[in-house]
Amino acid sequence: MKKYLFxxxxxxxxxxxxxxxxxxxxxxxRVQNILGYGQEGSYKLGQLFTMLQxxxxxxxxxxxxxxxxxxxVLHYLFLGPKVFSHDGKKIYTFSLLSRIIHQIAAxxxxxxIPTGFIMMFGSSFGGGSFVIMMKDLHGLSTIAFGIIVxxxxxxxxxxxxxxWDDIKWLMIVGGYLSKxxxxxxxGKFNAGQKTxxxxxxxxxxxxxxxxxxMYFLDFNIAMINTMTGxxxxxxxxxxxxxxxxxxxxxxxxxxxxxxMAVFAIKGAINSIITGYKEEExxxxxxxxxxxxxxxxxxx
Amino acid sequence: xxxxxxxxxxxxxxDRCIECDGCTxxxxxxxxxxxxxxxxxxxxxxxxxxxxxxxxxxxxMHCTDAPCEQVCPVDCFYIREDGIVLHDKDICIGCGYCxxxxxxxxxxxxxxxxxxxxxxxxKCTMCAGGPQETNSVHERELYGQxxxxxxxxxxxxxxxxxxxxxxxxxQDVANIYRARIASKGKGVQSAPYGWSKAYGx
Numbered sequence: 001m002k003k004y005l006f007x008x009x010x011x012x013x014x015x016x017x018x019x020x021x022x023x024x025x026x027x028x029x030r031v032q033n034i035l036g037y038g039q040e041g042s043y044k045l046g047q048l049f050t051m052l053q054x055x056x057x058x059x060x061x062x063x064x065x066x067x068x069x070x071x072x073v074l075h076y077l078f079l080g081p082k083v084f085s086h087d088g089k090k091i092y093t094f095s096l097l098s099r100i101i102h103q104i105a106a107x108x109x110x111x112x113i114p115t116g117f118i119m120m121f122g123s124s125f126g127g128g129s130f131v132i133m134m135k136d137l138h139g140l141s142t143i144a145f146g147i148i149v150x151x152x153x154x155x156x157x158x159x160x161x162x163x164w165d166d167i168k169w170l171m172i173v174g175g176y177l178s179k180x181x182x183x184x185x186x187g188k189f190n191a192g193q194k195t196x197x198x199x200x201x202x203x204x205x206x207x208x209x210x211x212x213x214m215y216f217l218d219f220n221i222a223m224i225n226t227m228t229g230x231x232x233x234x235x236x237x238x239x240x241x242x243x244x245x246x247x248x249x250x251x252x253x254x255x256x257x258x259x260m261a262v263f264a265i266k267g268a269i270n271s272i273i274t275g276y277k278e279e280e281x282x283x284x285x286x287x288x289x290x291x292x293x294x295x296x297x298x299x
Numbered sequence: 300x301x302x303x304x305x306x307x308x309x310x311x312x313x314d315r316c317i318e319c320d321g322c323t324x325x326x327x328x329x330x331x332x333x334x335x336x337x338x339x340x341x342x343x344x345x346x347x348x349x350x351x352x353x354x355x356x357x358x359x360m361h362c363t364d365a366p367c368e369q370v371c372p373v374d375c376f377y378i379r380e381d382g383i384v385l386h387d388k389d390i391c392i393g394c395g396y397c398x399x400x401x402x403x404x405x406x407x408x409x410x411x412x413x414x415x416x417x418x419x420x421x422k423c424t425m426c427a428g429g430p431q432e433t434n435s436v437h438e439r440e441l442y443g444q445x446x447x448x449x450x451x452x453x454x455x456x457x458x459x460x461x462x463x464x465x466x467x468x469x470q471d472v473a474n475i476y477r478a479r480i481a482s483k484g485k486g487v488q489s490a491p492y493g494w495s496k497a498y499g500x
Binding site: 023025026030031033034035037038046049050053054058119120121122123125126127128131132135136139214215217218233236237240 | 335337340342343344357366369370371372373374375387389390391392393394395396398399400401402403404407408416417
C-alpha cells in the first residue's frame with residue numbers, strides 16, 4: 001500500500017523533473033526502444049498493442065456499451081425488479097464515513113467512464129478540443145478517485161473476503177434469474193458486491209497507475225524499469241493494454257452496479273444516501289447477515 | 300515512373316552515415332522545432348564493438364501500413380497518395396497511442412500545457428506540411444515548411460554530406476542503393492531490415 005502511494009506521488013513529482021533531464025524515449029533510449037519492437041526475445045508488445053487497439057478494443061467496448069444495457073432491459077421486462085416493503089423497519093448499514101467515501105468514488109466514476117468512452121470513440125466526436133477537454137476531465141476526476149481509493153479499500157476490506165455463502169450465491173446468480181422471493185445466502189455484502197469491490201479498488205488502482213504512466217509518458221523511475229525489466233516504451237505499451245483490459249471489467253461491473261441500485265432492486269439506491277436498508281430487503285438478499293443480526297439481538 | 304505510381308520513402312545507408320547529426324540540426328532549424336523535439340535523430344548501434352558499430356538516421360519512416368494510423372482513436376492521420384504519412388494537429392488529442400504503436404519511436408509530445416499535459420503529437424512530415432492550405436501561416440506554424448509542395452527535397456536528405464540519407468520515390472531509392480552495392484562489389488548479404496516491407500509491393 002505504501003509502495004503504491006509512494007509510486008503515485010513520486011510519479012507526480014518526477015514527471016516534470018524527468019522531462020528537463022534526458023528523455024526516456026527519444027534520446028539514448030531510442031535505440032533500445034527501436035530494437036525492442038519486434039526483435040527475437042523481445043515481448044513484441046508493439047505489434048500486440050497495434051493489433052488489439054486497431055481491431056478489438058473499441059469494438060469490444062462498443063459491444064459492452066450496447067449489449068450490457070440490452071441484457072438489463074430484457075431482465076427488467078421478463079424477470080422484473082425485486083420489490084421490498086419500504087414501510088417496515090430499517091437497518092443501519094452504511095456509516096456516514098463510508099457514504100462520503102462512496103459518493104466521492106461515485107462522482108469520479110460518473111465522470112471517468114463517459115469521458116473514457118468519448119476518448120475511445122474520439123473519432124466519432126471529431127477529436128480536437130472537445131475530446132481534449134474530456135481527456136483533461138478524465139485526468140482530474142482520477143485525482144478524486146486516487147485520494148479515496150485506499151480509504152475505500154480499507155473501510156470495507158474486512159467484509160469482503162470469500163465466504164461459503166458466496167459460492168452458493170454465485171450458483172444461483174444471487175436469485176436474480178428467478179421471480180420468486182426466497183432468502184439468498186449472503187452476508188453484509190453478497191458475492192456480486194464483493195466482486196465489484198475488488199474490481200473497483202484493486203482494478204481501480206491498476207487503472208490509476210497505468211493511466212498515470214500514459215499521462216506522464218516520459219518519466220524516469222528507474223525502480224519500475226528494473227523491477228519489471230521493461231524499457232520505457234514497453235512499460236507504456238503494458239499500461240495501455242492493462243488500461244483497456246482492466247477498464248473493460250470495471251465498466252461492465254459499474255453498469256451492473258448502477259442497474260442493481262437503480263432498477264433491479266426498487267429503491268436500493270436510498271441505502272447509500274441515508275445509510276439505512278429496508279429490513280425486508282436485508283432479510284431476503286442478505287439472509288445470513290440478517291440471521292446474525294437477529295442472533296445478536298440488534299433487530 | 301508516373302507520378303501516380305510514386306511512393307515516397309526515406310533510406311539511410313549506414314555504410315555512409317558518419318553520425319554528424321547534420322540532418323537533426325537541419326530539420327530542427329528548417330521547421331523551427333521547440334527544444335526537446337527531434338523529428339529526426341541519429342542513433343548509433345553496437346557502440347564500441349569493432350566492426351559492428353554503425354550509425355543511422357531515424358525519423359518517421361512513412362510506413363505503408365502505418366501502425367500509428369491504425370491505432371489513433373481520433374483518426375487524425377492520413378496517408379497521401381504518394382505514401383507520405385501526415386496528421387492533423389487540430390484533431391490530435393495527444394493520447395500517445397501512436398507512439399506505442401510506432402516501431403521507430405517517431406511520434407513526440409511537446410509538453411506545452413500546465414501540469415505537464417501533453418500537447419498535440421509532432422513528427423516528421425517529410426517536409427510536406429499538414430492538412431491546412433499549402434504554405435499558409437497556419438500550416439507553417441504547426442508543421443514547419445512545406446518543401447515538397449515547392450518541388451524541393453526534404454532538408455535532412457538535401458544537406459546530408461555523405462548522401463547516406465536519401466529520399467524519393469521507392470523505386471528510385473532502391474535503384475540508387477542497388478547501384479552503390481554494385482559499384483562497391485560488396486554489400487549486404489540479405490536485404491536490409493524491413494526492406495521488402497518498405498520497398499517491395
